[in-house]
Amino acid sequence: xxxxxxxxxxxxxxxxxxxxxxxxxxxxxxxxxxxxxxxxxxxxxxxxxxxxxxxxxxxxxxxxxxxxxxxxxxxxxxxxxxxxxxxxxxxxxxxxxxxxxxxxxxxxxxxxxxx
Amino acid sequence: xxxxxxxxxxxxxxxxxxxxxxxxxxxxxxxxxxxxxxxxxxxxxxxxxxxxxxxxxxxxxxxxxxxxxxxxxxxxxxxxxxxxxxxxxxxxxxxxxxxxxxxxxxxxxxxxxxxx
Numbered sequence: 001x002x003x004x005x006x007x008x009x010x011x012x013x014x015x016x017x018x019x020x021x022x023x024x025x026x027x028x029x030x031x032x033x034x035x036x037x038x039x040x041x042x043x044x045x046x047x048x049x050x051x052x053x054x055x056x057x058x059x060x061x062x063x064x065x066x067x068x069x070x071x072x073x074x075x076x077x078x079x080x081x082x083x084x085x086x087x088x089x090x091x092x093x094x095x096x097x098x099x100x101x102x103x104x105x106x107x108x109x110x111x112x113x114x115x
Numbered sequence: 116x117x118x119x120x121x122x123x124x125x126x127x128x129x130x131x132x133x134x135x136x137x138x139x140x141x142x143x144x145x146x147x148x149x150x151x152x153x154x155x156x157x158x159x160x161x162x163x164x165x166x167x168x169x170x171x172x173x174x175x176x177x178x179x180x181x182x183x184x185x186x187x188x189x190x191x192x193x194x195x196x197x198x199x200x201x202x203x204x205x206x207x208x209x210x211x212x213x214x215x216x217x218x219x220x221x222x223x224x225x226x227x228x229x230x231x
Contacts (some may be wrong), residue, residue: 004157036222043121043206044158044222089157093220100171101210102148103220105157 002027002098006090006106013113019077021109023064023090026071029097033057033066033073036089038108044089047075080113087111117141119223121207127229128197135193136226140209147190148220149182151175152204164190165212197230204228 007022025031032051036044048057053068062077073090090106120139128134140147145166150158161180162172166187176182179197184190194201204227208220 034219041227043119043224044208046219046221049219091157100163101146101218101220102160102163102171103150103158103208105159107157108155 002031002092002094002104004090004092004104004106006088006109008107009087009110011109011111013080013111015082015113015115016079017113019075019080019084019111021075021088021090021111023073023075023106024071025073025090025092027092027094027097029094031092031094033064034091034093034103035062035064035073035075036091036105038087038089040086047088080111082113082115085111085113119207119209119221121205121223121226123226124224125227125229127231129231130199131196133193133195134197134228135191136205136228137189137191138207138209138223139189140207141211141221144209144211144221145187146210146212146218146220147184148208148210149190149192150206150208152206152225154203158206161192194228197228199230202228202230 003026034049035047048059050057050066056065087108091103095101148163149161152158164184204225206225208222210218210220
């Protein structure tokens with residue numbers, strides 16, 4: 001079945017540092033890929049998405065590129081802020097092979113940014 | 116859009132009691148999903164509705180769990196005879212299939228359940 005693997009956290013960075021959170025996936029079909037962010041005590045917020053190979057999703061300074069050849073969707077940000085501290089989830093949906101289009105999530109990566 | 120809302124945000128109950136959660140999706144979203152998230156883990160799919168029809172249920176959804184979406188708008192998730200293992204965050208999400216096959220799900224704030 002489909003699966004998503006993320007780098008384990010926590011990732012601890014100083015403010016203005018460069019961020020990379022690795023995400024790789026396994027899917028039988030041609031999935032859509034997502035990054036969601038979860039702040040403490042809250043639900044998930046969509047951060048960015050990409051629906052086909054070589055698409056780049058971007059939002060709030062975060063970027064991720066859909067790499068079909070390496071089955072990856074790594075999240076990057078050039079300069080993190082303390083307010084970026086949260087848990088980040090990589091997810092996929094596979095609408096071609098799964099009519100319900102439900103999301104399969106990775107385990108999450110906690111990011112801590114220090115001033 | 117006011118976003119997806121869930122009620123209550125927190126619930127503490129004793130083992131063996133029944134609990135019911137409510138989810139109000141983004142208006143006119145025809146798909147509604149329930150997920151469960153345990154501490155330190157990613158969310159896991161439980162079930163989903165298209166309009167009022169429940170189209171798929173995960174094996175995680177034991178017979179103590181039941182979900183409804185009676186008029187294709189809000190949904191309820193009931194857990195009967197709760198167990199300590201049911202303690203988790205229950206997340207609701209909605210989407211619009213009219214947006215195309217590759218629609219995006221939008222999540223509510225979740226209901227955190229603690230079973231004592």
